[in-house]
Amino acid sequence: MRISELSRTGGVPIATIKFYLREGLLPPGQPTAANQAEYGEQHLRRLRLIRALVGIRGLSVGTAKEILAAVSENVDDTHQMLGLVIGARPVDKEKGEKEAEAEAGDDPLAEGLAEVDELLERTGWEVSEHAPAKRVIAETLTTLRSLGADVDWRTLLPYAELAGRTAVLDLDQLRDADDPLEQAERALVLTVLLEPVLLALRRLAQESESARRHGG
Amino acid sequence: MRISELSRTGGVPIATIKFYLREGLLPPGQPTAANQAEYGEQHLRRLRLIRALVGIRGLSVGTAKEILAAVSENVDDTHQMLGLVIGARPVDKEKGEKEAEAEAGDDPLAEGLAEVDELLERTGWEVSEHAPAKRVIAETLTTLRSLGADVDWRTLLPYAELAGRTAVLDLDQLRDADDPLEQAERALVLTVLLEPVLLALRRLAQESESARRHGG
Numbered sequence: 001m002r003i004s005e006l007s008r009t010g011g012v013p014i015a016t017i018k019f020y021l022r023e024g025l026l027p028p029g030q031p032t033a034a035n036q037a038e039y040g041e042q043h044l045r046r047l048r049l050i051r052a053l054v055g056i057r058g059l060s061v062g063t064a065k066e067i068l069a070a071v072s073e074n075v076d077d078t079h080q081m082l083g084l085v086i087g088a089r090p091v092d093k094e095k096g097e098k099e100a101e102a103e104a105g106d107d108p109l110a111e112g113l114a115e116v117d118e119l120l121e122r123t124g125w126e127v128s129e130h131a132p133a134k135r136v137i138a139e140t141l142t143t144l145r146s147l148g149a150d151v152d153w154r155t156l157l158p159y160a161e162l163a164g165r166t167a168v169l170d171l172d173q174l175r176d177a178d179d180p181l182e183q184a185e186r187a188l189v190l191t192v193l194l195e196p197v198l199l200a201l202r203r204l205a206q207e208s209e210s211a212r213r214h215g216g
Numbered sequence: 217m218r219i220s221e222l223s224r225t226g227g228v229p230i231a232t233i234k235f236y237l238r239e240g241l242l243p244p245g246q247p248t249a250a251n252q253a254e255y256g257e258q259h260l261r262r263l264r265l266i267r268a269l270v271g272i273r274g275l276s277v278g279t280a281k282e283i284l285a286a287v288s289e290n291v292d293d294t295h296q297m298l299g300l301v302i303g304a305r306p307v308d309k310e311k312g313e314k315e316a317e318a319e320a321g322d323d324p325l326a327e328g329l330a331e332v333d334e335l336l337e338r339t340g341w342e343v344s345e346h347a348p349a350k351r352v353i354a355e356t357l358t359t360l361r362s363l364g365a366d367v368d369w370r371t372l373l374p375y376a377e378l379a380g381r382t383a384v385l386d387l388d389q390l391r392d393a394d395d396p397l398e399q400a401e402r403a404l405v406l407t408v409l410l411e412p413v414l415l416a417l418r419r420l421a422q423e424s425e426s427a428r429r430h431g432g
Contacts, residue, residue: 079426079429082423082430086419123424127424137413137416137417147409148264149406160421164421165378166378170418170422170425190360197372198375203302203347203349204341207299207343209383210295211342213294213295214293
């Protein structure tokens with residue numbers, strides 16, 4: 001297809017596609033004439049993945065490029081690829097480890113992180129040692145306690161069980177995607193865009209449950 | 217207690233407490249001497265609720281004041297009160313209805329909202345007609361389809377079921393609070409602060425589920 005069709009089908013303006021080509025996020029098309037090139041399905045899939053990384057996950061073009069390079073190296077390893085795209089694991093593993101070491105000395109979250117490890121042991125989940133999500137949970141536990149709430153990892157265990165079932169639904173949505181890049185894009189879109197929906201469903205369910213308990 | 221103790225126990229600076237007193241968010245204390253007053257447990261509970269509305273839900277002082285007034289009128293109706301504090305229902309019901317009518321003519325979300333109603337009918341949930349969360353879900357369905365994702369309310373039904381169980385856990389956390397204001401504050405803190413935790417748990421569970429399916 002020509003660049004105009006790539007733009008239309010991919011939902012990305014031509015000027016933006018040209019920028020991605022210049023920056024090396026998209027590989028060049030097959031030249032057909034002076035100033036013209038032919039693009040294939042792989043370009044379209046890659047363009048959609050870039051759109052999701054930049055437009056939906058809100059990454060910089062530089063970070064998107066790093067992730068795309070890592071994705072290209074791991075295209076046969078679905079688990080690695082999904083983790084990179086969703087942000088479950090840092091792109092630069094060594095950097096993540098170095099940062100963690102630097103913090104380990106007097107990390108104010110050390111206590112919270114130990115609790116998260118306790119929680120993960122109970123769930124039996126297999127996750128990256130430096131998964132950013134672990135710090136999010138540790139921070140909130142610390143904040144909640146500073147506000148006087150009586151919570152610890154045990155409070156979160158039943159929530160984690162439900163999150164586990166939610167993740168099974170998420171992964172089920174990816175079954176029909178044949179191409180690895182398509183699967184990566186779909187994983188990213190569903191993970192990020194469903195976030196506000198899951199929180200909205202919880203609010204509605206809370207209202208309904210409150211009506212049931214306290215009379216609406 | 218004196219204002220200094222109210223500040224220490226409530227975790228709010230004295231200057232901020234004085235501002236809340238001037239703005240009428242907090243009722244005056246019992247005067248004991250010139251420029252001195254005595255504050256009670258009710259002041260403390262109300263102060264904590266203000267802190268949660270302004271600091272955690274991020275509301276303006278004006279909106280917090282409106283909600284506090286509505287809460288005071290509904291202090292014996294736990295369901296109403298929780299809905300107000302969490303934002304499940306608009307404070308000004310008539311305003312909400314008017315806005316909805318104004319939009320009804322050519323609401324770009326009309327199709328999405330009809331789907332949300334279908335979803336709610338299946339779950340059997342009892343929620344406010346103009347709950348803001350309904351629009352969030354309608355918007356995302358519309359966005360996902362514009363990105364080519366094959367989703368509709370049926371996709372969300374199993375997620376809704378899990379959200380329903382999450383809400384049961386949420387409401388269980390409030391059982392031990394005796395005072396209605398304390399219950400309202402705790403509901404708000406847990407609802408809002410657990411949001412990033414629930415999303416982080418989902419990310420970790422996704423990584424683990426991906427490892428299980430695709431080999432980690």
